[in-house]
Amino acid sequence: MPAFIIRRLAQSVFVMLVVAMVAFLMFNYVGDPVHQMVGIETSMQEREALREALGLNDPPLVQFARFVGHAVQGKFGLSYQYKRPVAELFEERLPATLELSLVAALFSLVIGIPMGVYTGLHRSGFLSRIFMTFSLIGISLPTFLIGILLIFVFAVILGWLPSYGRGEVVAIGGWTTGLLTISGLKALIMPAITLGMFQLTLIMRLIRSEMLEVLRTDYIKFARARGLTDRAINFGHALKNTLVPVITITGLQIGSIIAFAIITETVFQWPGMGLLFLQAIHNVDIPIMSAYLILVAFFFVVINLIVDILYYVVDPRLRVDMGKAGGHG
Amino acid sequence: MSEPLLNVAHLRIEFNTRRGTLVAVDDISFDVMPGEVFGVVGESGAGKSLTGQAIIGLLEPPGRIAAGEIRLDGRRIDNLPYGQMRRLRGRQIGMIFQDPLTSLNPLYTVGRQLVETIQTHTSMNHEEARRRAVALLEDVGIPAADKRIDHYPHQFSGGMRQRVVIALALCANPRLVIADEPTTALDVSIQAQIILLLKQLCEQYDTAVILITHDMGVIAEISDRVAVMYAGRIVEIGGVREVVKNARHPYARGLMGAIPSLHRRVEKLNQIDGSMPRLTEIPSGCAFHPRCPQAFERCRRERPDLVRVGESQVACWLYGRTS
Ligand SMILES: Nc1ncnc2c1ncn2[C@@H]1O[C@H](COP(=O)(O)OP(=O)(O)OP(=O)(O)O)[C@@H](O)[C@H]1O
Ligand code: SF4
Numbered sequence: 001m002p003a004f005i006i007r008r009l010a011q012s013v014f015v016m017l018v019v020a021m022v023a024f025l026m027f028n029y030v031g032d033p034v035h036q037m038v039g040i041e042t043s044m045q046e047r048e049a050l051r052e053a054l055g056l057n058d059p060p061l062v063q064f065a066r067f068v069g070h071a072v073q074g075k076f077g078l079s080y081q082y083k084r085p086v087a088e089l090f091e092e093r094l095p096a097t098l099e100l101s102l103v104a105a106l107f108s109l110v111i112g113i114p115m116g117v118y119t120g121l122h123r124s125g126f127l128s129r130i131f132m133t134f135s136l137i138g139i140s141l142p143t144f145l146i147g148i149l150l151i152f153v154f155a156v157i158l159g160w161l162p163s164y165g166r167g168e169v170v171a172i173g174g175w176t177t178g179l180l181t182i183s184g185l186k187a188l189i190m191p192a193i194t195l196g197m198f199q200l201t202l203i204m205r206l207i208r209s210e211m212l213e214v215l216r217t218d219y220i221k222f223a224r225a226r227g228l229t230d231r232a233i234n235f236g237h238a239l240k241n242t243l244v245p246v247i248t249i250t251g252l253q254i255g256s257i258i259a260f261a262i263i264t265e266t267v268f269q270w271p272g273m274g275l276l277f278l279q280a281i282h283n284v285d286i287p288i289m290s291a292y293l294i295l296v297a298f299f300f301v302v303i304n305l306i307v308d309i310l311y312y313v314v315d316p317r318l319r320v321d322m323g324k325a326g327g328h329g
Numbered sequence: 330m331s332e333p334l335l336n337v338a339h340l341r342i343e344f345n346t347r348r349g350t351l352v353a354v355d356d357i358s359f360d361v362m363p364g365e366v367f368g369v370v371g372e373s374g375a376g377k378s379l380t381g382q383a384i385i386g387l388l389e390p391p392g393r394i395a396a397g398e399i400r401l402d403g404r405r406i407d408n409l410p411y412g413q414m415r416r417l418r419g420r421q422i423g424m425i426f427q428d429p430l431t432s433l434n435p436l437y438t439v440g441r442q443l444v445e446t447i448q449t450h451t452s453m454n455h456e457e458a459r460r461r462a463v464a465l466l467e468d469v470g471i472p473a474a475d476k477r478i479d480h481y482p483h484q485f486s487g488g489m490r491q492r493v494v495i496a497l498a499l500c501a502n503p504r505l506v507i508a509d510e511p512t513t514a515l516d517v518s519i520q521a522q523i524i525l526l527l528k529q530l531c532e533q534y535d536t537a538v539i540l541i542t543h544d545m546g547v548i549a550e551i552s553d554r555v556a557v558m559y560a561g562r563i564v565e566i567g568g569v570r571e572v573v574k575n576a577r578h579p580y581a582r583g584l585m586g587a588i589p590s591l592h593r594r595v596e597k598l599n600q601i602d603g604s605m606p607r608l609t610e611i612p613s614g615c616a617f618h619p620r621c622p623q624a625f626e627r628c629r630r631e632r633p634d635l636v637r638v639g640e641s642q643v644a645c646w647l648y649g650r651t652s
């Protein structure tokens with residue numbers, strides 16, 4: 001295990017460095033940082049002094065090292081728009097996005113896995129067909145359209161749910177949560193469904209096709225021939241064998257849920273990172289953009305690491321003394 | 330003479346396809362006695378596996394039993410409700426598949442798979458089941474069984490895995506095991522070991538075996554009686570000595586000629602030309618007539634049924650009484 005995890009860790013660090021490089025280049029060379037910070041009336045000398053003070057005259061490598069050093073400490077400079085540290089802005093916004101993303105991911109798993117198992121087991125059942133049709137809709141409708149439709153029905157026509165915002169939030173330490181208030185939960189429902197819908201259908205279809213595949217394997221036939229119960233076969237043997245691809249996809253999807261939250265946050269005016277990022281693009285607020293880039297990359301890398309560790313837990317073949325690689329297929 | 334353990338009577342297996350109904354197994358009947366090794370031999374596509382699947386109740390749709398009866402100890406089992414049939418599997422009738430590499434769930438230790446199966450069929454607690462599992466692994470010749478029990482399938486070689494598969498098939502002590510080409514996927518050097526192990530264990534546990542294979546040599550080695558199948562029908566059935574030494578049906582004789590035997594002088598290796606017909610184009614009369622060196626007019630028109638010839642039964646007009 002250690003060797004395998006250490007190798008992955010090293011790869012992760014490398015990926016993060018590459019991303020930091022991109023963010024750094026963006027930070028330093030897209031537009032002039034000094035120009036963004038000062039007024040028109042500032043003199044050349046003052047500008048030059050600021051350059052010197054910011055270290056912008058140092059060799060690029062030194063600047064990059066400093067940039068990485070700061071990034072590790074969570075220092076991403078001042079936002080041009082807000083004139084406040086980016087880290088502070090992120091701290092305010094991150095809980096909203098993470099809560100939304102996690103609830104959306106949970107929603108897609110909790111609904112998607114049972115639907116996938118069901119449609120895999122009852123291939124041509126009536127309910128399966130309904131699920132499959134429904135999943136086609138989920139896959140083909142763009143996210144924003146789902147969001148707008150939901151708003152139209154549940155906020156505008158029925159008036160059951162708020163159409164924007166996060167509702168009341170409660171602060172616990174530095175973390176603001178909407179999960180503890182009724183209005184917070186109500187506000188979360190539609191954005192989470194909107195954000196999770198695509199993943200839900202994806203996971204359902206994935207589980208279904210993996211189930212169909214696994215149910216055809218010899219070890220399932222042999223399990224049946226030994227008289228094991230359907231329950232043991234379907235859930236103990238078959239479902240577990242579908243998990244490796246499902247873990248992969250889920251991992252990737254959680255990453256993209258966080259990234260795609262931008263659209264959902266815009267539709268629902270959700271006060272999260274995505275909204276902040278969009279505004280930053282509008283106003284060429286480079287520090288926010290580069291910090292966002294690094295943060296999202298960081299999430300992807302961490303999730304990938306978790307996925308790798310889960311593989312290791314689920315599939316004993318990866319745990320082998322590598323000398324005896326097993327046949328499979 | 331004792332009662333048969335298994336009785337298959339007029340079994341017919343069909344597939345409903347878009348192009349109509351295909352008959353894959355057509356009116357076959359045979360008995361398996363308690364503790365005997367019953368060989369089923371024939372070229373690919375003869376219907377051997379389907380017969381085995383029908384007996385254990387695992388025919389896959391669209392395949393279905395269209396006619397006939399299967400009895401175990403005189404009790405009909407081909408029309409049992411699903412739950413009852415499930416309890417029979419493993420407990421009364423076990424099955425061993427061709428490929429040990431894919432027969433075991435890769436994600437569980439062999440011990441877990443054994444314990445699960447034992448506990449499905451007995452009231453043993455985990456400890457007892459595990460002790461039985463270790464004993465079984467020892468029985469099938471796995472060294473250091475008490476350690477190996479916690480290993481995963483990929484940590485075993487092919488031959489060892491097939492031993493584990495045999496242990497799994499036998500772990501609830503079934504009365505009958507259907508072994509569908511149990512050694513085909515194995516290295517030639519270990520095939521004989523596995524076959525002998527199977528034979529010896531089944532003797533020890535008093536389990537009857539239906540041994541399905543292409544390999545007449547294996548049949549000659551260990552079975553008591555043998556059925557030769559061609560295009561979904563039994564063309565010759567009888568005691569193994571009789572059929573091997575004295576095959577009557579031209580197809581059976583062809584198969585015997587193909588035995589690469591060390592024990593028997595083979596005068597000439599007469600391979601049979603051509604191949605098994607597809608289900609969609611089974612010839613009229615005797616299905617073997619296009620390939621049969623001795624075919625004559627009647628063979629093309631009328632289908633021969635099994636008739637007693639010496640101590641065997643043969644379906645061939647060469648032996649039929651004129652009607
Ligand atoms: N699902 C199916 N649909 C249509 N035909 C099928 C199906 N399954 C099997 N068959 C046909 O039934 C016939 C008998 O198949 P079976 O598997 O019993 O042959 P076998 O004697 O075991 O051959 P082998 O030695 O290749 O295993 C074959 O011609 C096969 O093509
Ligand atoms: S019945 Fe005729 S064709 Fe068929 S095996 Fe006998 S001789 Fe050959």
Ligand SMILES: [Mg+2]
Pocket residue numbers: 377378379509
């Ligand atoms: Mg077969």
